[in-house]
Amino acid sequence: MTEFIQFFQSSDVTLSDKLLEVAYIVMGLIAVYAGVRNAQDKTNPKRMGTAIFWVVCGMLFIVGRWVPSTVAGALVVVMVLPAICKQVGRGTGDEPTAEEMQGNYEKIGMKLFVPALSLGVMALVFALFTNISSLVGLTFGVVVGGLMLFAFSHKNTPTVFLNDTRRMLDAVGPLSMLPILLAALGSIFTAAGVGDVISHLVSGVIPQGNLVVGIVVYAVGMAVFTMVMGNAYGAITVLTVGIGAPFVLSLGADPALVGSVALTCGFCGTLMTPMAANFNILPVAILEMKDSYGVIKKQIPIALIMLVAQIAYMIVMTAL
Structure with a gap:
């Protein structure tokens, strides 16, 4: 508790970081609420496993900054055990009827x-006009959106928002944690020296001083590695260390141009992988699609065309 108070009173901690921590705490409280409600939901055949998953997840968001890393790691293990054992499910209560949804649509x-x-x-x-994180701005956007919905209909009380959030979390399930875990994986790979290993492997493939080949390998590597990790932001740290810096940037390429386009190449990989659960699996869960990979199958041709276009753009702007 002392560290918690000191964090928010410290002048060394920016307002952005303090507000972002408040946002994480709010997210944690919502996850805990989802866990408690699932524990009480007798229509959920896996209610205890679901409750453990969401309560522990929420506690990690709330106290994760202030507990020892070993404790946080142990909590992560406890959190994923119900998911591994397939004991995280959803109930059938609190769902709006078709008539209610139709009435809301006709009104709004x-x-x-x-x-x-x-x-x-x-x-x-927030990103353009303040020094506060855009993630905090996103949180404020949720509040503004909630106030708008309440203005549209006074039936949209805080309880309605909480219950709908709970239903959304139940629909997505443990997959909602995948982007967070994959983002952390990028830092782990970089610290473990994976970038250096990749650099050693591709050094025999890329001709010395050939910028065009270096760009192609860097861009394709970003797409492929993003497909493995599910997160372009995690992949770019590893691939830039392993390929981008020694085989592209060292030859005089503009770091701002190369970095931004390489990240876009990674996003092409995002469109083609189930590891990017928030983009490709979440819609399947929400829309209850029969084909688990239906979204990915539709996106693959577009992603490949975009990848080729991004590579050509990078070569034209950098190598020619």
Whole structure:
């Protein structure tokens, strides 16, 4: 508790970091709420495993910064055990009826998209006009969107938002944790020297001083490694150390240009992998699609075309 108070009172901690920590705590409390509600939901055949998963997940968001790393690691193990044993499920209660959804649509209509857009707008406002993290702006966007929805219909009380959030978490399940774990994996790979290993492996493939080949290998590697990790932000740290820096940037390429386009090449890989659960598996779960890989199959041709275009753009802007 002392460290918690000192963190928010410290002048060395920026306002952005303090607000971001508050956002994490709020997320944790929502996850704990989802766990408690699942424990009480007799329609969920796996309610105890589901409750353990979400409560522990929430506690990690709330106290993760202030507990020893060994304790946090142990909590992660406890959290994933129900998921590994397939004991995380969902109930059937608190779901709106078809008549209720139709009535809400007739009342609100296409205005429903305005609160959704507020998330992106607030994130951009914070990113462009303040020194506060855009993630904090995204959180403020959620609050603004909630207030808009309440203005549209006073039936949208905080309890409604909590229950709908719980239903969303139940629908996505343990897959919601995959982006977070994969983002951490990038830092682990970099610290473990994976980038140096990759550099050694490709040094015999890329001709010395050939910038074009270096760009192609770097870009394709970003797409492939993102497919493995599911996260382009984690992949770029490893691939830039292993390929980008020694075989592209060392030859005089613009770091800002190469880095931004390489990241876009990674996003092409994101479109083609189930590891990017938040993009490719979450829609399947929400829409209850029969084909688990239906989203990916539709995206692969577009992703490949975009990857080729990004490589050509990088070569034209850098090598020619």
